[in-house]
Amino acid sequence: MDSEDRMEMTQLEFGRCRSWPHSQDYCITCGLCSSACPVSGVDGFDPRKMIRMISFGLDDDLVVSRWPWICTMCGKCEHVCPMEIHIADAVRNVRSLRPRADVPGVLHKGLEAALDTGNNLRLPREDFIFILEDVAEELAEEEGYGDFKVPIDKKGARLLTTIHNKLVNTHTDDLKHWWKIFHAAQEDWTVASENWEGTSWGYFTGDNEAMKVMAGRIIEQMERLEIDTLLWPE
Ligand code: SF4
Ligand code: SF4
Numbered sequence: 001m002d003s004e005d006r007m008e009m010t011q012l013e014f015g016r017c018r019s020w021p022h023s024q025d026y027c028i029t030c031g032l033c034s035s036a037c038p039v040s041g042v043d044g045f046d047p048r049k050m051i052r053m054i055s056f057g058l059d060d061d062l063v064v065s066r067w068p069w070i071c072t073m074c075g076k077c078e079h080v081c082p083m084e085i086h087i088a089d090a091v092r093n094v095r096s097l098r099p100r101a102d103v104p105g106v107l108h109k110g111l112e113a114a115l116d117t118g119n120n121l122r123l124p125r126e127d128f129i130f131i132l133e134d135v136a137e138e139l140a141e142e143e144g145y146g147d148f149k150v151p152i153d154k155k156g157a158r159l160l161t162t163i164h165n166k167l168v169n170t171h172t173d174d175l176k177h178w179w180k181i182f183h184a185a186q187e188d189w190t191v192a193s194e195n196w197e198g199t200s201w202g203y204f205t206g207d208n209e210a211m212k213v214m215a216g217r218i219i220e221q222m223e224r225l226e227i228d229t230l231l232w233p234e
Helices: 003-014 032-036 047-055 059-064 076-080 087-096 105-117 125-140 172-185 201-205 208-225
Strands: 159-161
Touching: 032 047, 032 076, 047 059, 047 087, 059 087, 076 087, 087 201, 105 201, 105 208, 125 172, 159 208, 201 208
Parallel strands: none
Antiparallel strands: none
């Protein structure tokens, strides 16, 4: 029996949410994941309890509960788990089992917008460029950055970076932090004017097909701009 057969059999035998090869059944209930989790305690959420629920076959209760949507999928729990259980993977599996119309509103709308327009803000290309150039002008006013220009769609650059949507919305100063690092490193970088969104709304909603579409669009930008190195900070 190969590993794929084993995985299928495990899923059939024990439930729909488990991650493989580090089965939830290996959990020793040490609670290290709960201690490390930044949202442990929010509405009673506890990764240790969640893993036990999966182990006991209580998938359906988890699918309808709010718990999987409280998790930020940061992975801190996995980092400390002595049994190397893929906790964030399990969360994503649980999310994928919820009917799409029942995915929490903000995530559902964000994914729809990202699939429709390439970013969850529905920000048109010209507005995106305007914001980046405006922030670049601000940076150029700072000492040591007088010649700074933001390299948008620079063909043949060494590095393509994606951008988190909040950086062109509420946290534009964070753009400057990234750009200062590139400037100090004398990096040859660029950002694509379309499909620049680094946040995978497909990943967060447990929608594998959407995740493929969004990742594919980033690859298309790399091919269009003839770049072979990607910085995907999200
Ligand atoms: S850290 Fe791992 S073994 Fe410990 S309770 Fe959490 S899932 Fe179980
Ligand atoms: S991945 Fe989820 S469960 Fe794990 S530490 Fe982060 S928020 Fe908590």
